[in-house]
Amino acid sequence: MTWWARLRWWSQQWPRMLGPTSGAGDARGRPRSWFTPAARACVIGLLPGLIALPLSLALQRLFPYPFLFLFLASVMISSWRGGMVAGLLSVLLSTVCVTYFFVPPFRSFAVSPIAETYLAAFVICTLLASWASSAQKRSEQALREARDQLEGRVAERTAAIQTSNAELREREHQLRLLTEVIPQQIWAGTPDGVIDYCNRRLLEYVGRSMDDLRGDGFLAAIHPEDRERFRHAWECALASGQSFEGEWRVRSAQGPYRLFFTRGVPLRRADGTVVRWYGTHTDIEEHKQAERALLQTQADVAHLSRVLTMGELTTSIAHEISQPLTAVVAHGYACLEWLGATPPNLAKAQQTAERIIQDGTRAGAVLSRIRAFFKKETAPREWLDMNDAIQDVTAFLHDEASRRRVAIRTEFAPTLPAVRGDRVQLQQVVLNLVLNGLDAMDEPMERAKDLVITTTRDGPRGIRVRVEDAGAGLSEETRERIFEPFYTTKPQGLGLGLSISRSIVEAHAGRLWATRREGGGAAFEFTLPGSAARDDE
Amino acid sequence: MSELPAIYVVDDDASVREALSNLFESVGLRAAVFDSTEAFLEVARPDVPSCLVLDVRLPGVGGLEFQEHLHRRRVRIPIVFITAHGDIPMTARAIKGGAIEFLAKPFQKDDLLAAVYQALDRDRALRIEERALAALRARFETLTLREREVMQLVAGGMANKEVAARLGVAEITIKVHRGQVMRKMNAGSLAELVRMVDRLTPAPRPASGPTRGTYTKE
Numbered sequence: 001m002t003w004w005a006r007l008r009w010w011s012q013q014w015p016r017m018l019g020p021t022s023g024a025g026d027a028r029g030r031p032r033s034w035f036t037p038a039a040r041a042c043v044i045g046l047l048p049g050l051i052a053l054p055l056s057l058a059l060q061r062l063f064p065y066p067f068l069f070l071f072l073a074s075v076m077i078s079s080w081r082g083g084m085v086a087g088l089l090s091v092l093l094s095t096v097c098v099t100y101f102f103v104p105p106f107r108s109f110a111v112s113p114i115a116e117t118y119l120a121a122f123v124i125c126t127l128l129a130s131w132a133s134s135a136q137k138r139s140e141q142a143l144r145e146a147r148d149q150l151e152g153r154v155a156e157r158t159a160a161i162q163t164s165n166a167e168l169r170e171r172e173h174q175l176r177l178l179t180e181v182i183p184q185q186i187w188a189g190t191p192d193g194v195i196d197y198c199n200r201r202l203l204e205y206v207g208r209s210m211d212d213l214r215g216d217g218f219l220a221a222i223h224p225e226d227r228e229r230f231r232h233a234w235e236c237a238l239a240s241g242q243s244f245e246g247e248w249r250v251r252s253a254q255g256p257y258r259l260f261f262t263r264g265v266p267l268r269r270a271d272g273t274v275v276r277w278y279g280t281h282t283d284i285e286e287h288k289q290a291e292r293a294l295l296q297t298q299a300d301v302a303h304l305s306r307v308l309t310m311g312e313l314t315t316s317i318a319h320e321i322s323q324p325l326t327a328v329v330a331h332g333y334a335c336l337e338w339l340g341a342t343p344p345n346l347a348k349a350q351q352t353a354e355r356i357i358q359d360g361t362r363a364g365a366v367l368s369r370i371r372a373f374f375k376k377e378t379a380p381r382e383w384l385d386m387n388d389a390i391q392d393v394t395a396f397l398h399d400e401a402s403r404r405r406v407a408i409r410t411e412f413a414p415t416l417p418a419v420r421g422d423r424v425q426l427q428q429v430v431l432n433l434v435l436n437g438l439d440a441m442d443e444p445m446e447r448a449k450d451l452v453i454t455t456t457r458d459g460p461r462g463i464r465v466r467v468e469d470a471g472a473g474l475s476e477e478t479r480e481r482i483f484e485p486f487y488t489t490k491p492q493g494l495g496l497g498l499s500i501s502r503s504i505v506e507a508h509a510g511r512l513w514a515t516r517r518e519g520g521g522a523a524f525e526f527t528l529p530g531s532a533a534r535d536d537e
Numbered sequence: 538m539s540e541l542p543a544i545y546v547v548d549d550d551a552s553v554r555e556a557l558s559n560l561f562e563s564v565g566l567r568a569a570v571f572d573s574t575e576a577f578l579e580v581a582r583p584d585v586p587s588c589l590v591l592d593v594r595l596p597g598v599g600g601l602e603f604q605e606h607l608h609r610r611r612v613r614i615p616i617v618f619i620t621a622h623g624d625i626p627m628t629a630r631a632i633k634g635g636a637i638e639f640l641a642k643p644f645q646k647d648d649l650l651a652a653v654y655q656a657l658d659r660d661r662a663l664r665i666e667e668r669a670l671a672a673l674r675a676r677f678e679t680l681t682l683r684e685r686e687v688m689q690l691v692a693g694g695m696a697n698k699e700v701a702a703r704l705g706v707a708e709i710t711i712k713v714h715r716g717q718v719m720r721k722m723n724a725g726s727l728a729e730l731v732r733m734v735d736r737l738t739p740a741p742r743p744a745s746g747p748t749r750g751t752y753t754k755e
Contacts (some may be wrong), residue, residue: 315622319594322621323550326642330556333646337563345563352559359552399621402549402596 044082045089048074053097060102068098068122075126079133087130095123185281189264191274193238202281207253223249223257234264241266241274247284258285298503299425303376305500306428309435310373316399317370324363331356366395372424383418386426386463386528387455393430394453397438404438406449413455416463419528421508426528429504429512432497433467433524439490440471440522447520461530462510468523479514501526542657543585544568547577547600548592548619553642557590564650574603582614586664588637588656590649593620593627601627604634613663615656619644670736677737679721687714691727692734 052070059067071094079087100107103115111119179186185202189195195218198210206213206221213221222230226248237244243265249257264279310317331352338349369392394408401408419426434451441449451469458464474482481487483502488495498512505512505526512526546557546568554570561568571577574595593600604616618631621642628639637659638652680688683704690700697715701708724730 319621322642323553326619326621326644327550327552327556329643330553330560330646330649334556334560334563337560341563348559348563352563355552355555355559359556362552398596399594402594402599405599407596 038085041082041085042089045078045086046093048077049090049093049097052094053101056097057101068102071098071122072126072129076129076133079130080137083137084130084134087134091123091126091130094126095119098122185260185283187264187279187281189277189279191238191266191276193234193277205252205283206250221251223251225249230262237264237266237277241268241272250281258283259288260284295507298500298507300376301496302425302428302500302504305432305496306373306424309428309431309497310370312435313396313400315403316396319399320366320396321363321370324359324366327359328356328363331359369395373427375424381420381422383420384423384426385416386419386465387412387416389423389427390430390453390455390465393427393434396431397434400435401438401451404442404449406438406441406451408434409450409452411452411454413457413463416455416457417461417530419463419508419530421528422504425504426508429501429526430465430467432501436497436524437467437469437471437522440469443472445470458527459530462527463530464525464527466523466525468517468521470517470521472522473516473520474514474522482514483512541567541585542661543583543587544590544653544657545577545582545587545614546570546590547572547574547595547603548590549573549595550592553592560646560649561653566653574598574600574606584664586657586661587614588653588660589614589616590653591616591618593618593623593631601630601634604631604636608634615660617649617652617656619649673722673733673737676722680718684714684718684721687711688718688722688730688734691715691718692731 049071052074056067056070059070075087075090075094078090082090096109099109099111099119103119104112179199180201182199183201185205186197186199187195187202188197194214196210196214198213203210203213208217208221219227219231230246230248233244233246236242243263245261245263247259247261250260251257261282261284262279263282264277266274267276267278269275335349335352335356338345338352390410390412394410397408430453434453437451441451447470449470451467454466454468456464456466478489482489483498484495485499486495487499502512505528508528510526510528512524515523515525517523544561544566546554546561548554548557548570549572551572554572558568558570568590569580571580574591575598577589591600591603595603598606600618600620607614607616616631616634616636618636618639619642620627620639623639623641631639637656638648640648640652677685686704687700690703691697695703697708697711701711704711718724719730722730722733724733
């Protein structure tokens with residue numbers, strides 16, 4: 001059977017060797033400019049017929065009757081391999097050959113009437129064979145093409161999926177790496193508040209395993225004093241679906257507590273329901289310590305400047321104390337006179353003694369106000385009425401102002417929302433601004449020397465304080481630089497007052513700036529928010 | 538004299554005002570108190586011995602400026618200054634301006650009262666003198682021109698004869714005029730007349746130093 005197999009192999013190979021078959025074959029074969037599809041169809045159409053002719057002639061010598069099956073085979077081969085055109089060409093060649101060689105009269109194209117039927121049958125047979133064969137071929141071709149396309153597409157898709165899978169894996173790996181390597185503690189929790197993921201840094205910091213922390217276990221790591229606050233904040237966030245944040249002390253694996261800032265945000269589905277909570281957990285201990293140190297330094301500098309300022313005001317302070325003392329002494333003498341009269345005027349004496357108490361109390365109040373101003377330690381923030389605080393300052397300055405022939409006027413808002421702050425420090429700001437205003441008006445001037453302190457509301461809960469003088473005003477450049485430390489326009493000034501004032505106001509979450517006064521002069525304004533934005537506790 | 542002296546207190550501190558008022562009242566004096574010099578200027582002051590107790594440091598016009606202001610307006614009232622922080626230049630300026638005393642707050646009762654009495658005494662003396670002068674002037678006004686001439690010349694030391702020669706009239710006429718002058722001027726002797734002429738002649742007076750005197754409590 002080897003010869004048969006070889007024949008089959010050849011029968012499959014020769015058209016391929018000749019060049020591309022039509023259709024899908026085109027893509028695979030190398031294009032040859034001289035070997036057009038038409039030339040190929042001719043070769044495939046004629047070659048089997050030309051091979052079949054000598055074989056049939058040889059066979060006719062052995063067998064007496066026309067032996068035509070080889071032509072039939074050549075037509076089928078041509079149709080199969082070359083398609084419809086090659087098949088028809090083969091049919092034509094076969095018919096010509098058969099008519100000439102095998103239909104009586106032989107070796108002539110004439111056809112005897114007896115052979116007509118025979119020839120016609122042959123032609124029809126070859127046509128049918130050609131049609132069937134080429135149709136078969138075509139459908140097989142189409143099938144193969146479809147299969148090839150499908151395979152191609154499947155291969156492409158598979159490759160794409162493999163790539164994206166790899167990318168996905170890589171990305172996931174990177175993400176996990178990120179959550180583990182990032183210098184930040186990260187956690188995640190379920191919508192009902194169970195913390196089910198903490199990154200390695202968090203676990204290492206608290207020195208516990210994920211299983212320990214799951215659920216309420218996390219609370220154990222928080223300082224007992226802060227625990228309730230944390231639980232409350234977390235529960236509120238869970239209930240409302242709003243992001244949550246807060247500061248609390250968290251115990252480290254080594255034992256000591258450090259201050260942490262925790263922030264959690266919900267991840268929501270399109271319909272708004274919370275799917276998961278994600279959060280960060282940041283160590284702010286050093287930050288907080290630096291902040292405290294800064295506040296302390298600020299307070300120290302403020303105190304120093306306050307003491308210096310008060311030094312300048314000793315005359316005024318003496319005046320402020322001596323007034324009630326003068327009254328006390330004078331009343332005292334009067335009291336003795338009333339008692340020493342004959343008969344003693346007891347009603348007057350009693351009245352006078354009451355005055356003595358009043359004025360003595362007032363002197364005491366002045367003293368404690370001054371003492372508060374000299375005190376070094378920062379007072380706890382308290383709710384205060386700024387009008388009241390400013391009134392105290394103007395009492396200090398009353399005498400100083402009259403010495404410099406300046407009238408201090410206050411225009412207070414009838415009611416001011418309370419602000420939370422360090423009373424003495426805020427008074428220092430006003431004191432600095434007023435003294436600056438007085439200094440600005442030390443030169444002889446044509447217009448009246450007046451200084452106006454105005455308080456107004458600023459928004460629903462905030463307040464605004466404005467100090468205006470009638471001095472020369474500030475140039476654009478000075479207005480920019482005047483808040484810089486050690487910048488001063490006064491010959492004996494240190495250049496610290498305004499810079500300290502600004503840091504005090506900013507430590508109260510407010511703003512301090514310079515502007516101009518209508519009609520000449522400078523104005524300084526500062527605002528304070530109604531509720532203190534910052535807790536020192 | 539039985540008239541009640543007037544004491545004015547100007548201090549911007551309410552409790553000091555009240556205390557001074559109380560103190561003066563307890564020793565039988567009456568004081569009117571003012572929170573500013575403007576308020577003080579607004580009231581009509583009776584023609585009685587007066588004294589102004591003035592705070593040096595006041596809003597607007599200060600005490601020392603007010604003293605000068607009064608001088609310029611020829612308002613004559615002795616001033617006792619009170620201050621919480623007097624320094625030497627301030628004191629010097631006040632005393633030079635004719636102030637009676639410069640007291641540091643808080644002050645002793647005796648110091649204050651002594652100063653106030655002294656001021657009132659001085660004002661009283663000045664007033665008596667002023668009144669006498671005014672009476673003298675009124676008498677002088679009754680003289681005729683020729684009588685005034687005669688008086689001037691007689692007081693200048695001329696004898697009747699010399700006066701008659703200077704004026705070109707008879708000596709007897711001068712004698713009559715002189716008799717009229719002595720009568721109208723109510724002068725008992727020539728020496729008295731000379732003193733009267735001296736007082737009537739405006740002469741630059743030296744800056745008034747504190748004049749010592751006593752005041753008797755009524």
